[in-house]
Amino acid sequence: TNSTESIPIRLNKELAPCRQVLDDLESHDEAWPFLLAVNTKQFPTYRKVIRNPMDLQTIGKRLSQNEYKSRDEFVSDVRLIFDNCETFNEDNSPVGKAGHTLRLFFETRWADLTSG
Numbered sequence: 780t781n782s783t784e785s786i787p788i789r790l791n792k793e794l795a796p797c798r799q800v801l802d803d804l805e806s807h808d809e810a811w812p813f814l815l816a817v818n819t820k821q822f823p824t825y826r827k828v829i830r831n832p833m834d835l836q837t838i839g840k841r842l843s844q845n846e847y848k849s850r851d852e853f854v855s856d857v858r859l860i861f862d863n864c865e866t867f868n869e870d871n872s873p874v875g876k877a878g879h880t881l882r883l884f885f886e887t888r889w890a891d892l893t894s895g
């Protein structure tokens with residue numbers, strides 16, 4: 780099993796807010812454009828324009844596989860989702876608006892969970 784016993788307490792403590800905020804993001808009404816990797820057959824230009832794609836499922840896998848060595852690495856991947864969204868989508872498009880809404884939700888929730 781992927782037990783947490785083998786992870787140093789410090790790291791385990793570090794990553795608890797990451798799991799919490801990821802759960803909150805995934806269950807947010809505006810998360811729908813970001814739950815899974817953008818389908819490159821549906822959006823053939825996406826990988827030309829966006830060099831480092833990111834999505835919430837990928838972040839969840841990295842978290843579960845202990846690929847994040849710090850909170851900062853986790854936060855960078857979350858912000859990458861929203862930066863990619865701004866690069867590819869008009870601000871007033873449905874996806875663009877969802878990105879702005881979810882970014883504000885993330886930054887607010889993250890501050891509450893970590894500066895507590």
Ligand SMILES: Cc1ncccc1N[C@@H](C)c1ccc2c(c1)OCCCO2
Pocket residue numbers: 811812813815816817818821822864867868874
């Ligand atoms: C975050 C993002 N950035 C750029 C393009 C797509 C996406 N997300 C994907 C999941 C998506 C969003 C909107 C969509 C869509 C799929 O299905 C095709 C029909 C129109 O609605």
